[in-house]
Amino acid sequence: MSRRPYKREVSKGGWWLTQPRYIRYMAREFSCALIGAYVLVLVTGLWRLSEGPAQYEAWLARVESPAGRLFAVVAMLFALYHTYTWFQVTPKAMPLAVNGKKVPGAVIVLGHWAGLAVASVLVWLLVVN
């Protein structure tokens, strides 16, 4: 009897295509790239604003162009997916117990959505006024 364990290789680049759950994970991770890109656009706007009204107007025109709007919609869809996936897993990372009783995961998730709604309304009021 000789031992000769066989090691099966894992594809370094293609592992995430082998299971739907891995693809979902990669989509979740990738969504932050679009959020990052959107933040860059906003920061560029601030920078242009500091350079004067003409530069700011030019930036605004680009953001409001059809391509700019399309980018905003795609970025928002990814941001919503990102938010959804992370809110779904918060009960795992931060389980809550009140008076020794476990708070149901759905309550924690809904609490996060409610918090997001309140924050969004506040920001909207701030921008509109």
Next chain:
Amino acid sequence: MSDRTVELEILRYDPEKDEMPRFETYTVPYRDDWVVLDAINYVKAELDRTLSYRWSCHMAVCGSCGMVVNGEPVLACHAFLRDYPARIRIEPLANFPVERDLVVVIDDFIDKLGSVKPYVVAKEEKSVDEGEYIQTPGELARFKQYTACINCLLCYSACPQYALNESFVGPAALALAHRYNMDSRDVGRSAREDVVASNPGIWECSFVGACSEVCPKSVDPAAAIQQTKIASTADYFLNFLTPWKKT
């Protein structure tokens, strides 16, 4: 025995003959209440006595019969044939070296499990005469789900992080570390920290969550690891703010 049959494509590897694993197909008649393990037992008893695999309890308690069935890590005793198509591919657990056929080498896991001290480290050892270590139901509830781990290693088979980086301590061992850290009778948390709070420990986990999805005992190792990350981060900042207090 019914006249329904299932084709089992089983990964075979004989280290004394085979250069690399290959698949062999067996046709097995089965009943509605048969699980994959029953079909494999049939192959061993009736068709090919050389087939090697591990099993013991046939009731999802011992954790021996973990295999990959149609790409999914499952307990073979917990997977009904009726839920599968007529052709089933059976492989050993992924991410572990194949010893022979469906048997894998789990030494790496056993070493890692030992490294997290998976037992109660009591503040003071008591003799039996001094009585038991008292714990309230509330204190038990904090970690009870993590005690359900049967070390079946489905989580390691599902974990892409472990697949790509063998040094990762991995889901089950980290979940068990968390189980003892959360135990009110235990004071071993700082002794576990060198392994648990290291890079190959919790920080290698990127929260794919596959471990929890495949766990047959609803242990939820992904949750345990994320909670340990939060506790470890709190430790870091507390140490930073109160350097005179050595935790």
